[in-house]
Structures are given as structure tokens and as C-alpha cells.
Amino acid sequence: DSGVTQTPKHLITATGQRVTLRCSPRSGDLSVYWYQQSLDQGLQFLIQYYNGEERAKGNILERFSAQQFPDLHSELNLSSLELGDSALYFCASSSPEGVNTEAFFGQGTRLTVV
Amino acid sequence: GESVGLHLPTLSVQEGDNSIINCAYSNSASDYFIWYKQESGKGPQFIIDIRSNMDKRQGQRVTVLLNKTVKHLSLQIAATQPGDSAVYFCAEKLGHSTLTFGKGTMLLVSP
Numbered sequence: 596d597s598g599v600t601q602t603p604k605h606l607i608t609a610t611g612q613r614v615t616l617r618c619s620p621r622s623g624d625l626s627v628y629w630y631q632q633s634l635d636q637g638l639q640f641l642i643q644y645y646n647g648e649e650r651a652k653g654n655i656l657e658r659f660s661a662q663q664f665p666d667l668h669s670e671l672n673l674s675s676l677e678l679g680d681s682a683l684y685f686c687a688s689s690s691p692e693g694v695n696t697e698a699f700f701g702q703g704t705r706l707t708v709v
Numbered sequence: 710g711e712s713v714g715l716h717l718p719t720l721s722v723q724e725g726d727n728s729i730i731n732c733a734y735s736n737s738a739s740d741y742f743i744w745y746k747q748e749s750g751k752g753p754q755f756i757i758d759i760r761s762n763m764d765k766r767q768g769q770r771v772t773v774l775l776n777k778t779v780k781h782l783s784l785q786i787a788a789t790q791p792g793d794s795a796v797y798f799c800a801e802k803l804g805h806s807t808l809t810f811g812k813g814t815m816l817l818v819s820p
Contacts, residue, residue, distance in 0.1 A: 597752065628807060637798065638753070638810040651807050685752055687808075697743050698808055700752035 598622065601686050601701035609709055613674040616704045620667055620688030626650070627669040628698055629661055632683040644669055676708045717796065719815040728786040730814045732799030737780055739801035743808065744773060744784045748795045756784070756797075786816075794818045 598621035608614055620627050629641040631654075640653035644663035655661075658676075663669040673680060683705050687698035722728050734742065740761040745753035759766045759773045759782075766773050772785040782799050796815050800808040 597754070599752075630810075637812045640807050640809065643807050653807065687752075697755045697758055699755065700745075702752045 597699040597701065599686060599688050599699050599701035601684075601704050603704060604702065605705050605707075607707045607709060608676060610676055610678060612676050612708075613672065614676065614706065616671040616673070616684050616686075616706075618669045618671070618686030618688075618701060620669070620686075621699055624688035624690055624699070625667065626689045626698075627663055627667070628687040628689070629655075629669070629671050630685045630687065632685060632703075634682075638685065641671070673706070678708050681706055681708045717813050717815045719817060721817045721819065722789050724789060724791060724818055724820050726789050728784075728789045728793070728816060728818075730784045730786075730797050730816060732782040732784075732811045732814075734780050734782055734799065734801045734811065735809065736801060736803060737777070739803045739809075741802040742773070742775060742782055743800045743802075744771075744782075745798045745800060745810075746793075746795045747798065747813070753798060789816075789818050791818045791820055 600619040602617045625646045628643045630638040632638050641655040642661050643651040647663050658674050661671045683703045685703045687700045689698045690696045743758045744756040746756050747753045757768045757771050757773050759775050770787045774783045796813045798813045799811045802808050
């Protein structure tokens, strides 16, 4: 168990809908990262938050947004969903400094858009 | 041996063999590298890391080798077991930047 909790584990929704994925980082970790993993693809970095502030942005679509709350949990909002958004979405967290430290991953949320 | 499948390179080995998984990283300035293991339906799990001031680091049954000259990273798994079957990703990082992941290699271990 990595200590990173993601809910829900599975989500099935229709095109055009909006969903929210939730992540609770490891205790004490200030950085939260979101990654998307499509079938047989690597992990694509979406966005990073550090202590409530956006720190870095990757290949995140404008239809997607995220935030980190004062209690450090994070939510990834996906709107106007398309079939191609079906993927595994992972959250990871790392220790406060984030330099030369590994990121710990949650079990992921499998999103299926039908 | 190693072969390229439809999506991921695949390495098939027999139980007890030593496995070597290779990775070419992209940024010559990256100063920290990690190998992750991802089993089906699970999140990536940390295996071993190495800083750029090192060439080799050993863990339990695993060794990571770093060749900065050719931007190459390898993961050696000794006495491979069926439980080692998974997709293995290398990841690189520079300073406070985020982790950038490689494409992954699938390791299949036959009993």
C-alpha cells in the first residue's frame, strides 16, 4: 500500500458528461501529480500541485482541470468527456521538497466513456 | 529474447533467468532516475532509484545501471520469478521538475 488513495476505482459515464476524480496523498506529502495512462501507453503527466498551488502543467486538455485543497487532497475534473478520454488516471504524491525523491502512486481510477 | 509487440516492447524469460530491461532517457541534464513496476490493474510501484552521480546501485535482486554518455538506463533482475511479470517503466527527473516516464517494457516470466 503506497499510502495514496484514489476514488472511485472505476467510473463509467457517457460522452459529454463531467466527472471528478479524487486523490488523498500520503500523510505529509505536499506535492500531488496527476497522470493519464491510455491502453498500452506510458504515463502522461497532466498537472502537479504543491501545497495548494499549481506547480507544473503537462499535456492537460482545456476540458480538464484540477485543484488541491487546504487539507492537501486533490481533485481532477474532466468535462465534456469524449470516448478518447477513457483511460486510467493516476494520482501520485511526493515528499515536501520533491527533489531526488520518488513519487508514490495510487491504484488509479479507471474511466470508461461510452 | 526481446521483441517489439504491438504497443510495448516485451521481454520473455524463464523463471530463474536474469532479466535486463533497458531504457533510453531523453534529457541529458536529468539528475535522478527511477524504475517503477506496474502490475495489471495497479498503480506503478517504486523499485529502485539512482542519482546521476552514480553509475550503479543495487537493491534486493535488482541492480540499476546508468550510462550518462549514451543516456541509457538498465534494470537487472536476478533470478527472475513469475511474480516479477509486469510492465517496467523508467522515469527521469531534473531538480524539482516532474517525473517523465518512458514507454515501458513488459516482462513475461514463464515458470
